[in-house]
Amino acid sequence: MTTPGGLRVRAIGSSPSVQRPGRACSSYLVRTREASVLLDIGSGAVGNLQLAIEYPALDAIVVSHMHADHFLDVIPLRYGLTYGPLSRDARMPLWLPPGGAQTLRRLCRAFTGEGQKDFLDAVFVVGEYDPAATLQVNDLRLTFRPALHYVESYSIRAECGAASVTYSGDTAPCDSVVEHARDCALFVCEATLGFGTEDEPRGHSSAAEAGEMARRAGVGQLALTHYYAADDAQALVDAARATFSGPVSAIDDGAEFTL
Numbered sequence: 001m002t003t004p005g006g007l008r009v010r011a012i013g014s015s016p017s018v019q020r021p022g023r024a025c026s027s028y029l030v031r032t033r034e035a036s037v038l039l040d041i042g043s044g045a046v047g048n049l050q051l052a053i054e055y056p057a058l059d060a061i062v063v064s065h066m067h068a069d070h071f072l073d074v075i076p077l078r079y080g081l082t083y084g085p086l087s088r089d090a091r092m093p094l095w096l097p098p099g100g101a102q103t104l105r106r107l108c109r110a111f112t113g114e115g116q117k118d119f120l121d122a123v124f125v126v127g128e129y130d131p132a133a134t135l136q137v138n139d140l141r142l143t144f145r146p147a148l149h150y151v152e153s154y155s156i157r158a159e160c161g162a163a164s165v166t167y168s169g170d171t172a173p174c175d176s177v178v179e180h181a182r183d184c185a186l187f188v189c190e191a192t193l194g195f196g197t198e199d200e201p202r203g204h205s206s207a208a209e210a211g212e213m214a215r216r217a218g219v220g221q222l223a224l225t226h227y228y229a230a231d232d233a234q235a236l237v238d239a240a241r242a243t244f245s246g247p248v249s250a251i252d253d254g255a256e257f258t259l
């Protein structure tokens with residue numbers, strides 16, 4: 001049985017590649033008694049994050065894939081940690097998908113003239129997670145499964161005790177993510193396509209497809225995210241309800257779930 005309060009999830013940013021007005025790109029704060037971990041850090045995340053916690057309190061950042069809307073706020077966070085006034089003693093673990101470090105360093109090379117120290121390494125411990133392994137952050141257990149996207153991308157499942165959330169990252173419907181989300185309390189799933197479809201190659205889901213994945217995975221509740229301003233949130237919820245009979249919401253920045 002799930003112990004309420006074992007895991008708290010807050011949407012820091014819930015927009016796709018272009019933000020909904022006044023909102024941030026993908027970012028989710030997962031908190032337990034002993035861990036505060038940020039899943040993705042898209043544009044605008046650092047500003048919104050501070051409505052929940054002070055950023056030096058993060059134990060780690062974990063990035064699902066190297067699309068700009070999922071990691072670009074590493075740069076303002078680097079400035080914050082470098083120049084203060086908020087700071088931390090130990091460097092912050094920044095976990096990227098395989099190959100992600102090279103992508104990020106290529107981008108940050110544009111800023112190498114700023115200061116004597118390495119742009120990233122002075123404040124971050126930049127690492128690449130092994131998607132086949134478990135990443136343990138204090139009492140929070142993170143696992144990964146390949147998603148179906150245009151670039152290498154992973155769904156991320158976070159568990160603490162019996163409480164669990166699976167974040168789809170960016171994905172088209174696929175068995176791998178469905179299995180990863182199996183029986184979890186909360187499934188945060190992208191609905192980038194809204195009410196539409198896409199041709200091959202697939203890389204995103206509609207609201208109805210997110211609902212279908214939630215149904216197949218047998219999750220407790222579904223939270224739609226990564227949707228465009230043009231798509232009405234309530235209509236997205238209705239579309240997902242056609243394929244999933246459990247509770248559905250379309251999350252906005254600041255939405256919180258206690259599992």
Ligand SMILES: [Zn+2]
Nearest residue numbers: 016017069170
């Ligand atoms: Zn995205």
Ligand SMILES: [Zn+2]
Nearest residue numbers: 065067149170
């Ligand atoms: Zn993407």
